[in-house]
Amino acid sequence: MDIDWITVSAQVVNFLVLVWLLKRFLYQPVIRAMDRREQSIRNRVDDAVQREQLAESERDAYQNRIAELEAKREELLEEARQSARQTRSQLLDEAREETARARTNWMREVSEEKSAFIDGLRTQTLEVVDLIARNALRDLADETLEEKMAHSLARQIHHLQQELREALRNSKDAIVINSAFELSSSVRSALTRTIHEQVGSAVAVNYARNADLICGIELIGGGLRIAWNLSDYLNQLTTRIDKAFEPLETQSDEA
Amino acid sequence: MTISPDSIVYWQWHALTLNATIVFTWLVMLILTVGSWLVTRNLSEGPELSRLQNLLEVVVTGIRDQIAQVSLQNPGPYLPFVGTLFLFIATANLLNIIPGYQAPTGSLSTTAALAICVFIAVPVFGIANRGAGRFLRHYIQPTPLMLPFNIIGELSRTVALAVRLYGNIMSGTVIVAILLSLTPYFFPIVMQLLGLLTGMIQAYIFAVLAMVYIASATSAQEPEKENTQTSPPSHER
Known part of the structure; x- marks a missing residue:
């Protein structure tokens, strides 16, 4: 249990020097590095959050645009369908009219042919019957x-x-x-x-x-x-x- | 039986002696400083870091957390002092496993020097934090009658700090020395391992007690609470 006071004072100085050395070479650099890393991570996270917000807003914008395009497309399709329907009905009407006209013409032709045929038939029939009757009666x-x-x-x-x-x-x-x-x-x-x-x-x-x-x-x-x-x-x-x-x-x- | 490293003198000039205590203290200082410098000269600030830097960051963060836990204050101002106490004592004790090494903490001169540093650091931090008037006033709390007891307490805890560390480390060295002469092969190794554990625990106790004393002087808490904080009996051996 002997204390050498010269050694004690030397150790005090040694300890204080060590405190300064470690502060200079250990604590300050390490803490600074950790703080900077934390800061950079925070910056990166903030950056990521900002980017995420940006991406989200852009995604919303794009979704809106897609929806607009979809609506526009639907509108155009509807217009096209409408016009196709109109054209179709128009064409159908025209075709129907054409058919009706052709049919009327044809019917008229047929009817004319028929009446001509019937007339001819009647005339022929009459002639034939007349001829037969006259011949038969002449013979009789x-x-x-x-x-x-x-x-x-x-x-x-x-x-x-x-x-x-x-x-x-x-x-x-x-x-x-x-x-x-x-x-x-x-x-x-x-x-x-x-x-x-x-x-x-x-x-x-x-x-x-x-x-x-x-x-x-x-x-x-x-x-x-x-x-x-x-x-x-x-x-x-x-x-x-x-x-x-x-x-x-x-x-x-x-x- | 002289086992104090103070008595191992390498060089002497009049009253100045270069004994083993000072030499091995310089060795510990050298290891700590050079080791820190080697690692911290190219520190990484990115997400990838070397293992040694990781180790140092874990150590520094652990010490900071302990200081914050004990003092309930910002650990920044106390880290160099308390952290160096812990690192110096822990390193000095851990190197005990090297044959021929004499732990400086096994010398009462070293432990006394560290205790004196704590004894001086307490009022320095206290005055810096609260001002001289308010710091000195806590010696006459709760009544001026308590002044002598407060002063005695201040001194005795300093002595206790010094003697506790010295006794633990010195006893470990002595026990190993005695066992070596009795059962030289296996048992001393177990005691050496036990000595490592004891050394770490003592380093932790010394640093935490120093922090507790400083915190009691710097915080604006009531004296009764300070007293309950300043004596964690489970830590003392």
Whole structure:
């Protein structure tokens, strides 16, 4: 437990020197370095925060721009769709009109063709029927038929009205009886007798032959014409055929 | 049996003696200073730093934290003094494992010198922090009657500081010396390890107690609280 006071004072000096040395070489540099590092980290963090804010604002701006572009795109698309719709409907209308026009033209053509065809058909039919009937009757016609026709004419004269009988009676010219074939004398005399009975005995009766009658007989006199003729039947047939074609024509007109 | 390094004299001229205490103190100072200088001459301020710089930063930060914890004040002004106390004592004690080394802290002269430094540093920091009037007034708190006791307390704690460190380190050296003569192979090594632990603990105690004394003088706390703060019995051996 001995204290060497010279050593003590030397150690005090030593310690104070060491304090200064360590302060100079250890504490100050280390603390300064740590402070600077802390400062740089803080700066970096601040910088990062600023950058993050900047990035966030830019991101917001870009998002806004994207949204704007999206809206604009949608608008343009809508416009394009609208215009496409308009064009489409316009084109459709035009096409429809065109089609309708073409169809009308076509229908008119068809209808014209049809009526021409029907007319032709009717004419041909009539001609054919007429021809057949005339040929058939020509083949069939003979004296017996003529006789029957004469009877029929006689019956008509028999049932003639009073005014017509008067007209025949007052006729200046002679009464002419036309026939397609030469009438037999018995038929002639029977006819003449009937006329004399019904109209009057003063009336002259002449007989003539007319091939156009086909198969018929007619009495002409006093402005009258009394006939039994196949032409009448054929005319009736023509009328009937015309009537039969009428619905076809109206149908084609409606279509 | 003389084991004080004071008695190992290398050179003498009249009253001036160059004994082992002073020589090994210079060695410790040299190690600390050169080591610090080597590391701190190119310090990194970026995020990447060398291992030794990391070590120094950990040590300095640890000391700062301890000072802040004990004093509840900004550690800046006290760091050089208290930190150097800790580093010097710790290094001086740790080097004990080197054969032929004589720990300067095993000399009562050294511990007395350190205690005197603390004894002077307390009023210096106190006056610098609170002003002379307010600092001196705390000696007559709570009543002027306490003045002699306060002064005696001041002196006795200084003596205790010196003797505590000296006794611990000297006893460690003595125990190892005795054990070496009795059981020379294994047991002294265990005691050496124990001595390292003791040395670190004593360095910590010395520095913390110094800080506590300085803090009691610099803080504006009530004397009763200061007294409770100044005597942590668990730390004293």
